[in-house]
Structure formats: C-alpha cells, structure tokens
Amino acid sequence: MNFADAEERDALAGEYVLGLLTRNERAEFERELPRNRALAIAVRDWEERLWPVSTVAAPVRVSPALWAWIERDLGFVRAMPRPEVEPPRTSWWQSLAFWRTGAMIATAAALLVALVPAMRDIVAPPVTYIAVLEAPDRSPGWIVQATAGRPVRLTPLVSDTVGAQQSLQFWTLIDKAQGPVSLGLVEPNRAKTVPHKSLPGLKEGQLFEITLEPYGGSPLKTRPSGKILYKGLTVAQ
Amino acid sequence: MAASLSLAASSLAGFDYEAALVRCARGEQRALKEIYDQEASRLLGVALRIVRRREVANEVVHDAFLQIWQKASTFDSARGSGRGWIYTVVRHRALNYIRDDTRETELDTEAIEQIPDTADDPLASLERVSSEHAIRRCLESLDDSKRTSVMLAFVDGYTHEQVAERLATPLGTVKSWIRRGLAALKACLE
Numbered sequence: 001m002n003f004a005d006a007e008e009r010d011a012l013a014g015e016y017v018l019g020l021l022t023r024n025e026r027a028e029f030e031r032e033l034p035r036n037r038a039l040a041i042a043v044r045d046w047e048e049r050l051w052p053v054s055t056v057a058a059p060v061r062v063s064p065a066l067w068a069w070i071e072r073d074l075g076f077v078r079a080m081p082r083p084e085v086e087p088p089r090t091s092w093w094q095s096l097a098f099w100r101t102g103a104m105i106a107t108a109a110a111l112l113v114a115l116v117p118a119m120r121d122i123v124a125p126p127v128t129y130i131a132v133l134e135a136p137d138r139s140p141g142w143i144v145q146a147t148a149g150r151p152v153r154l155t156p157l158v159s160d161t162v163g164a165q166q167s168l169q170f171w172t173l174i175d176k177a178q179g180p181v182s183l184g185l186v187e188p189n190r191a192k193t194v195p196h197k198s199l200p201g202l203k204e205g206q207l208f209e210i211t212l213e214p215y216g217g218s219p220l221k222t223r224p225s226g227k228i229l230y231k232g233l234t235v236a237q
Numbered sequence: 238m239a240a241s242l243s244l245a246a247s248s249l250a251g252f253d254y255e256a257a258l259v260r261c262a263r264g265e266q267r268a269l270k271e272i273y274d275q276e277a278s279r280l281l282g283v284a285l286r287i288v289r290r291r292e293v294a295n296e297v298v299h300d301a302f303l304q305i306w307q308k309a310s311t312f313d314s315a316r317g318s319g320r321g322w323i324y325t326v327v328r329h330r331a332l333n334y335i336r337d338d339t340r341e342t343e344l345d346t347e348a349i350e351q352i353p354d355t356a357d358d359p360l361a362s363l364e365r366v367s368s369e370h371a372i373r374r375c376l377e378s379l380d381d382s383k384r385t386s387v388m389l390a391f392v393d394g395y396t397h398e399q400v401a402e403r404l405a406t407p408l409g410t411v412k413s414w415i416r417r418g419l420a421a422l423k424a425c426l427e
Binding site: 056237 | 266269270273277278279281282283285286290291292294295296298299302303306316317318320321324325327328332336355362363365366367370372373376387388390391392394396397415416419420422423426
C-alpha cells in the first residue's frame with residue numbers, strides 16, 4: 001500500500017472507513033495507523049464526513065434485556081448473590097406448572113407490555129425470542145436469544161462458580177410429553193452457541209434452564225438430575 | 238408511531254452528545270444511560286443493516302456501549318462530533334463482526350433477502366438523513382451508480398465483490414465508481 005502519496009493515502013482511508021479493505025489490506029492499514037499521523041487524520045475526517053449516512057438505517061425496537069445486559073457487564077448493578085442450594089424435589093418438569101404460573105408469567109407479561117407498542121412495523125427481521133433465565137430469587141442470570149433457523153446464543157449476566165466435580169448443563173422443554181432436551185454443557189461465565197438443529201423447536205413460552213450436574217452432565221442423560229440454577233420462558237422480541 | 242418517531246427526531250437537537258461523553262469519562266453512569274435512551278434504537282438499526290441478524294446486532298450494540306463507556310475519555314470534541322464518534326464505534330464493531338473469518342459464518346442469503354438494502358432505492362432512503370448534514374446533499378448530487386455503490390458499502394457493509402454482484406457490474410468498475418464517488422464527496426464537502 002502506498003501511504004506516501006497524499007491522494008492515494010486519502011483514498012485508502014476512505015475505503016477503510018467504508019469497510020472495503022480486504023483482510024490483509026486492513027491488517028497492513030491498521031499496523032500503519034498508529035505511526036502515521038496524516039493517515040489517522042484522513043481516517044478521522046472520513047468518519048466525520050460519512051457517519052450521518054448511517055442514519056438511513058431504520059430504527060429497530062430495543063429489548064429491555066439489552067440495557068440490563070450492558071449495565072451488568074459494566075458493573076453498574078451489584079452482582080446478585082448466588083442462589084441458595086436447595087435439594088431437588090420432584091422431577092423438574094413435573095413442577096413446571098408451578099414455574100409457569102406466578103412469577104414467570106409476571107416477567108413475561110412485563111416484557112410484553114414494554115414491547116407491544118414499539119416499532120414492530122419498521123423492519124421485519126425474523127422473530128427473535130429472548131428468555132431471561134432467572135435464579136430462584138428472581139435475579140437474572142443468563143440470557144437466551146433464539147431465532148428460527150439460526151444458532152441459539154446463551155450469554156451470562158453473572159459469574160457462576162462451579163466445583164471441580166460439577167458441570168452446568170443447558171436444557172429446553174417445548175413439550176411435556178416429549179420431555180426435556182439437553183443442549184449441552186455450559187462453561188461458567190462464558191457465552192455459548194448451540195446449533196438450531198439441536199432444538200426440538202422454538203416458540204413463545206418455551207422453557208430454557210441451566211442445572212447444576214455432576215461433572216460431564218446429568219447421569220440420567222434424558223433429564224436433569226441436579227437442581228435448577230436458572231430458568232426462563234421465551235418471549236417474542 | 239409516526240408521532241413517536243418525529244418526537245424522537247425533534248429531541249435530538251436538544252441532546253448534548255459531547256457533554257454526555259465527558260460525563261461518561263468522569264464515571265457518571267447516568268450519562269451512558271442517557272446516550273442509550275437517545276440512540277439505542279437507531280444504533281441497533283445501523284448494526285442490523287450490517288450484520289443482518291438480530292441477536293448479533295444486539296451483541297454489537299452491547300459491545301459498543303461497553304467501549305463507549307471505557308473509551309469516553311479518549312473522545313476529543315475538537316476532532317469531531319460526539320454523535321459521530323458513537324456511530325463510528327458501532328459501525329466499526331459491526332464491520333469487525335462480519336469481516337472476522339474466525340467466527341462461525343452462516344449462509345446468510347436468506348437474511349439478506351429479508352432486509353432490503355440501499356440499492357432498492359438509495360435516494361428515498363437518504364430522506365431519513367437530516368438535511369442539516371451536508372453529506373446528504375452531496376450524495377444526492379452523485380450519479381446513481383456512485384451513490385448506490387458507496388451506500389451499499391457504508392450502510393449495508395458490502396464488500397467490493399458484494400457490491401459488484403448486487404449491481405451486476407464488473408469488480409473493477411465498482412472499485413472505480415467508489416473511488417471516484419469518495420473523491421466527489423470530499424470535493425463537495427470542502
């Protein structure tokens with residue numbers, strides 16, 4: 001790349017700001033940037049000239065979960081204490097009726113109330129579902145984002161500590177008759193992506209949860225053996 | 238809905254982005270929330286046009302706000318506008334996402350069809366840019382091929398190859414349209 005010629009330097013800076021340099025060109029450009037003041041000024045000038053063009057993008061409705069996620073990662077909100085350990089009672093899906101009522105409905109309803117009047121008709125991307133997985137004390141722990149045909153993303157909001165002989169396992173339940181489906185083990189404090197083909201389906205009100213299991217996952221294979229740490233139902237975004 | 242959007246637009250004039258960034262640099266958490274309330278839906282729109290997946294766009298805006306908070310002290314109002322700096326952070330993160338080959342990449346043709354790009358009607362979409370920005374008038378004065386190529390790259394995050402394919406035009410021609418388009422924009426703005 002020719003950084004010496006002023007005209008070429010300016011054109012490269014413009015292409016860089018447009019995002020048009022190839023991977024190798026970009027790497028070379030970014031190596032040069034910190035040591036070439038004229039180049040840095042050219043980049044800044046292009047950014048300042050072009051940024052208003054971004055505003056042609058139509059605004060998109062923002063989920064209330066997004067600010068909660070930002071705030072937590074910046075430490076604006078004090079980390080919630082880890083849930084107290086309770087011995088598992090009956091099988092988890094038998095107690096689902098309990099979870100579905102009361103607290104969880106309130107959460108889903110609150111999200112829906114916030115979302116319904118929003119800008120649904122501006123852009124119509126495929127429906128994304130969000131489930132905020134909460135600890136028994138209702139504090140948010142993880143966020144599930146799922147869109148039909150796309151990988152499911154699981155993002156931590158809190159830092160979990162897990163013993164050496166324990167694993168966290170991610171589950172979903174779409175249909176009681178079919179029973180729970182394992183979506184694999186989860187590393188504490190690390191986002192996870194699950195291929196959409198692993199899901200039994202995707203719909204509003206679908207349960208996702210994380211259980212504490214012996215190292216390697218539930219020995220029962222087809223259902224959790226340990227206690228539920230976090231759970232939540234999907235809400236259409 | 239139209240009412241709520243025009244309300245948002247009219248409140249823009251009163252928002253002091255530079256002051257909000259200075260307050261972020263001082264550690265005032267409320268200032269970041271004010272920027273978020275002011276811009277999040279538009280910034281999510283900017284990110285979505287580039288990454289084309291809602292969950293990734295959320296992640297881009299999340300990461301951008303972390304960066305805005307952490308880097309607010311490096312913002313220098315003598316060098317540019319606060320609002321421009323914020324948009325640049327979001328675009329940069331979105332571009333990094335789609336250009337990073339190490340990420341899992343899905344075939345996204347399906348999504349590309351679902352979100353119209355600027356090639357469909359670049360002049361109409363420019364109407365959303367406030368006329369206070371001279372760049373709007375300058376883009377309107379470009380010929381269609383240059384304007385569309387520049388906007389497909391900037392707004393939709395297309396590579397040279399993708400612009401060439403979208404416009405069914407040889408790669409070399411597209412590269413030259415964009416270079417000449419940039420030069421004309423610079424001249425128009427000076």
